[in-house]
Structures are given as C-alpha cells and as structure tokens.
Amino acid sequence: MSAVRNVQVRLRNRPQGWPQLTDFDIVESSLPQVGDGELLLRHRWLSLDPYMRGRMNDAPSYVPPVALGDVMCGEVIAEVLESNNERFAVGDRVYGDLGWQQYSVRHGKTVRKVDPRVPESANLGAVGMPGVTACVGLLVIGQTQAGQTVVVSGAMGAVGSMVGQIAKIKGCRAVGIAGGPEKCRIVTAELGFDACIDYKAADFREQLKAATPQGVDVYFDNVGGEISDTLLTRMNDFGRVSVCGLISHYNETEAYRMKNMRLILVKRLKMQGFIVFDHRDYYPTALKELAQWVAEGKIRYRETIAEGLRAAPEAFIGMLRGANIGKQLVRL
C-alpha cells in the first residue's frame, strides 16, 4: 500500500430526475502499490460533463453505467508522482479517464501525455474531448461546408462553444442557442458567433427565424427535446442534424415526444447520433489542429472552476442546471 491517502467521490444512489448531493458519497481510502509499468498520479484538474448524468442511470446506453459504490467516472489531468514506466518521468502531465478522486495508480498505457503548448486545463476542453467532439459532429457527421449556416444548442457549453468557433474558422455562419441573456452576450461578444438566441425567450421561434435567414444546413444538437423539434422546421433540404447530447432528457422522467419527424422525409434530412469515442482514429488529427488554433489565439474559451474534490457534486448538479459559463472544471 502507498502511504498516500486518497479521497474519492462514489455513486451512492441512482437519481430519479435531478441528482442530489445525497446521491454521492465522499470517502477516504488507501492506494495500492505502484506495480510494473504503473504510475502514481496526483490529480490536478477534473472535468465535469453532462454525459456523466447518463452514467448514473442503470438504463442500457453506449457505455455501462457506474456501479453503485464505484468512483464516479471522469477525465482528469494529473501529475506523475512516481513512475515505474520508462515512457513517463516524475512531473509529467498526463490525461486519462481517472475518475472523481485525488489520486490514482494506473498503468502507463491508460494515459497519454498532454501538449505542453496548451494550458493544462484546456486539455479537458478546447483541446480535449469536447473539442474533438465538436470537430466530429461538425465536420465528420455534419459535413459542414464554407458558406453554410450552423446552429448549435448548448452554445456556451464546453462542446457548443467550440462548435461555433470552428464553424467560423471554416467560413460558416454560426448561430448559438443558450440559456439567458448573459450567456448569449458572451457567445456573440467574446466567442464571435454571428448570433445567439435565448431558448427561454417567449419569441424563440421568431428569433431563430431572424437569425437564420438562409435556413439551417447543420444543427449540432446538444439538448434534444422541444428545441430540436423546432429546429427541424428551419432546416434546409439535405440538412444534417448531428445528435451529440440530450441534456434536456437526462433529468426528465418522461421523454419529450417529437412531432416534426415528417420533415426528415420532406426535407431529406440526415439525423445521426454520434459519440466521440467511436472516432478514435480521428483524435490525433483533431487534437493537433485544435492545439494549433488555441496556440494561435483563434479559439477562446471560458472556464468555471470549483475548488477541491468535495465541491464536485454541487458543481456537477449546477452544471446540469446551466449554472456554469463555459467548461466546468474542478481544481484539485
């Protein structure tokens, strides 16, 4: 056993609807010895993401759920404290799915070193899974072409904020959908989208129409539900809907029922769900391009930072309710 004491956040209950603080346990534990090829890692940054809500359910999904009593899953940037692997030196910064905890012992092959040109936390956002997700949905699934109109929901989120900025780099009109005037202001004034619409506004449909005078060629869907249903009415013929997330569904006990599905045929739309992990081959290309854009200052990002592992459950619940601005992180 290592002398280091670990702290972990574990799943206590499977929530019905919105998660609560009592659905998590915060537990002290010990760490195993560092074996051959393994590393002792001190976690520095933990990413909090909407998909984690899905992992708290027992329903079949694209990955198995977190078991009751297990450490919550999550991407982490960590520092190597001890190394029994010649590919890693003490002090290296690495990325891995290491979970909601302060330390871990992992084999070197389960983590990768991060690009030193990029700020550490950005490896969990702009130059991490959310950035690659934006590239896959926009370019691979969405087949976005210069001159087209891209709409993205959750525009102020870690993925959505990247979608619009990459769309702009690629020569598209970028329209965001976000919750509340402050987020909408940041999306246009700071992130450079052409427009952003508050989905809470009473005249959402009219605003959407005004913001997409040429219709919509690609809708990057992070939310599902009624917003997606409305978007179908604005799609151009042969438009693409990249279905990336369903944040509006995660905490609903009854699914929203789509009424505009006939438009899939009438407009010959393609609606396709995707998960970034299915596109492993595309990661190196995307990460290299994203790191370059960040290094050149072409991509801006906001972060909301919670301090300390014990703050993670509350920060997670807040994120699901839209309290964060940009990428939600925990500094450990």
Add this chain to the structure above:
Amino acid sequence: MSAVRNVQVRLRNRPQGWPQLTDFDIVESSLPQVGDGELLLRHRWLSLDPYMRGRMNDAPSYVPPVALGDVMCGEVIAEVLESNNERFAVGDRVYGDLGWQQYSVRHGKTVRKVDPRVPESANLGAVGMPGVTACVGLLVIGQTQAGQTVVVSGAMGAVGSMVGQIAKIKGCRAVGIAGGPEKCRIVTAELGFDACIDYKAADFREQLKAATPQGVDVYFDNVGGEISDTLLTRMNDFGRVSVCGLISHYNETEAYRMKNMRLILVKRLKMQGFIVFDHRDYYPTALKELAQWVAEGKIRYRETIAEGLRAAPEAFIGMLRGANIGKQLVRL
C-alpha cells in the same frame, strides 16, 4: 386540335384527412396538335402510389402540390400513336409522368422507352420507380451489407416487396411488416421474406423481437409513426433508418409524436429521409440490375389492377387504406 377525345381525373378539393371520391373530377377534354418533336400517347397503365396523397395537400413538400383543377400526377406506360420525333416510332412503349388521363401529347425528351424484356406493367413497379426506390434506400442510404437484418414496413407494397427481395439477393435476413395475415402469408410464402409481422397484431412487439434475434441493422421505413418508434428499440448500434414514406401520417390531421428519439444518440443511429428523384444518376444502374433480376425470375411481384380511368379515384383511396396486394395499377 387532335380528333381524339381525352378523359382526365382532376383534383377538385384538397382533402382533410382521408380523401373521398368527391375530391376528384372526371372531365372530358380535347388534345392539342402534335408539334415538332412531340408524340401523341395512348396511356395503357397508370401507377397509383402513396406519395400522391401528399401532392393533394397545399403544405410545402419536396415537390409542389397538384394545383386545384389540374390533372392528378402519376407515372404511366403509354403507346406511341403518332410521332413527330425521330427517336420514337409508332407502337413504341414509353414511360413518363403523364398523369391520370387516357391520352397526352408530350415532347419525346419527357419520356423514355422501356425495356422490352420486361412485362409492360412491371416498368411501373419492380423495374420502375418503386424498384429504384428500394435500391436507393437499401443500398445507397441504408448501406446494407450481407449477413445483416433488414426490416421493411409496407412489406406487401410496391416498394416494400422489392426491398425484402433485394435484401435476400444481397444475402441479408429480410423481415416484413404488413397489415393482416393474408398479406403476411404472401410476403413469406411467395416473396421469400424470412418473416413477416402483422402490425395489427396485439403482440406486435413480441413478434418483432422474435423475428429479429440479431437486432435490426437497416429499417426501411414506409410508414412512420408508432411502428417506426417501436423499431428504434430494436435497432443495433450504428443502424440505419431509411425514411422513404410516411403513409401513416398522410391522412392524420395530428402528427404522431416520437418518444424514442434518445435512441438515435444512444445507439448512434443514422436516420435519413430520401426521395428517389434526388438520385437520377443512379437510375440507369438500378434499372439495368432490376430488369436482369426480373428476367432471371429472381424477383416476384403481385399487382392489383383496377379497370379503366374512372376507377382510379376509388382504387387510390383503397390503396391508402391497404386494400391492394402489391403494386396498385389502373389498366386504361
């Protein structure tokens, strides 16, 4: 003016819900002179298809609606009675979108000669638009591979019956969905599908599950609505839904609301609407292959034949209600 008297079926009213006989006018009229490059055509076979119901509405769709007072649109096999076009001889059989009428005068470039190896009426079905539609949805949109499971709704219809037979030729498991035990019997016993499920059966879901032990890779959707919603629950990861028709929607005044849309993401499905007319380049390839299969006896088809143009409205309404077995035709 030609001496020939024409009879036409024109659209009188736009139906709300199910069309009625009183929505059509049957009118005698004269024909224009046959100009340069033009043909006088005697119509021999008229095709009746579900998409025509959509054209009776004023709602925006992929093609403009039939105007009130205009001849109903429809594909026809005709005989050349007079020719002012060197590419056509008297007696040639041609295919064209010539409408619900007994005669027409058209320029030669708006029709094409049909394959003489194939029975005349089959050029409106197996070796016509329905056959090409089946190929596009199954092979181009659905990317069907040998060994996979294909499910098709409207399995006894002109398109659906081709989908399952082509799936079998391509080495797939073919499962049909049809209305009533007699249609289901024909789909398996005559058309050679592996299974066929009656959507009117109380245990439809259980039958579907039993008929697709390996799940569903391609769902060829001719109906939309609740059947499609149920199919989503049987799709395999990365499955494709080719949306070809929405017969269940055409006569409903309120759209069915899909509740299983989250499965698009969870299973990374692709749902894509298509219209055969968008795939003009693919026609010659498909027609050649289809004619070959029919000539070799690899494709079987049923026809329901109404006699005379005046019977067309009633036959059309019957087809929408599922009274036909196989391709619905009118012999003129």
